[in-house]
Amino acid sequence: MTVRTQVVVIGGGQAGLAAGYHLRRLGIDFVILDAQTEPGGAWQHTWDSLHLFSPAAYSSLPGWFMPPQAGEEYPDADHVVTYLRDYEKRYELPVERPVRVQGVHRDGELLRVETDSGTWRAGAVISATGTWWRPFLPAVPGRGDFDGRQLHTVEYRNPQDFAGRRVIVIGGGNSGAQIAADLAYDTELTWVTQRPPRYLADDVDGRALFDAATARRRVLDEGRTDTGGVASLGDIVAVPPVRAARDRGLLKATPMFTRLVPGGVEWADGTRAEADAIIWCTGFRPALSHFVPLQLRGRRGHIATDGTRAVDEPRLHLLGYGDWTGPASATLIGVGRPAREAAREISALLAGTT
Template structure:
């Protein structure tokens, strides 16, 4: 492209679409580059039974309410459809199958090279890719010796392949508990945790927890103004009697195993137990190698930023966990972060 755009958004998931909405409202010349063949980011790749941990009424993107009964908890496929409808409704400028391989910076702005060989020029960049493509798996002793199946929760889809097997799910967050609970219906399943799972009631005084978050302002409290990011909570929403299920041992909780052996795991008490499958529900880490050359990352590969504003002038982020508030990186939170970033971006362009 010979045209120099005001902004290029990298990533066509919820954060990228929210950014496009606010860029379009401000009349900026922008383009969203999505690596896959469809918008929606990581949502089409989550496990089949995934439900939002917030009701539809608290899960809307800017300018478009989440459809249907507002007190229900939408499923994965509903979110995928919503994001696709969102991009269509606002006629957002998107090019799919554009995997970004490198970014260069000069006095004018940025040059972006994609895997297809296309070249894009822009004054500013909003990186909105999330971290789903870089699942984190902890380093556990003798894991290479284990002959069973190991996989990250990002590769888990449903219970079909695990019927009547011995399964250990590593983790204590919402996804770990949700996956382990459904596996416990068809297999003998344990949650391996460093500390016991902590639950919070999904409904208080007849209202969903997110009603109270919004009422007291916690959901969007600006932690970044105090020199920190929002807390990365591992408290689990007890939306489907998960606390009751764990108390009944379906699944049970075990203190994290200390190592593998050929046929299974070794628990802290020294017991060797045969295990068929270990599933890591241990989260994700940022992976932005195309930004390293321009000095945007620290030594561990994490973006250097404050509230989504990079140390590299003209570079911004939307969709990072804890970026500006507890709600950042959620459907209900990316709109506010995108609006904030676009305001800062416009000021930069106008300088």
């Protein structure tokens, strides 16, 4: 099967849906190819206690405010999944699933998208695959020697799985703090971070973070000195469960160890911590293996972009991977603006005006 369309969007999560919304408004023919079997993107695979940083109204995709969740100031992941499913239906977005993209190739004036369900040929491609599907594990000595359970953020679900066990959580970002707080009550917890935890002020939530990211973009656009944006405020949003565990003295960070040993971890001075399980909350990398045929990656595997557009392939846009593809573009509320800009650039490209 070969299908011709104007635009192929790869990924049916929040970034892909935002792109679809703006493409639809511009009257562009497109399809969204999603590898998942159900709507909701990565939100349907998170840990049970995960909540947004912001109220529903400040966590919305373009065109439609997220409805509030009864009894919750900050909606949980299930509510987000429901919202994304309903958003897809509301705007009748053409999502094909499950379709796994295997590679994107140049094909004359078009791009050819090869999948496990056929081939699509298009004038432009938007990649919106995110990072959840590519968890990062650092190269720590002895990682293969540890004889307990090792898992990444993507595999963690709830503290019941570890009740009464000795658990080491590694990571000083939001996922590390939240999972450590989740485990602080029913496990023998050791929380390990590269540097002392930097909590944002307790009254800072996603609204303030989006404002900081927007202000940084304005400063950069005007050629002024970089304010640092969200990173200048801290690493950890003090959501209620994190605040509660911290204020009870249950979140005490330990510096990074030197290596893993069969029964746990060891520091440079020979001190050891025994563990039954280690949870690596060590972040993600962009899921971009489908672009290998285009040979776009430069140093450290990075694809150079101007806004969302790939510098070396103007028919390709990358959306929702973080600040390098638009400030706050990896968030629900932040992805709308770069999605709109990508759709407008593609519209101009298809019209032959760029």
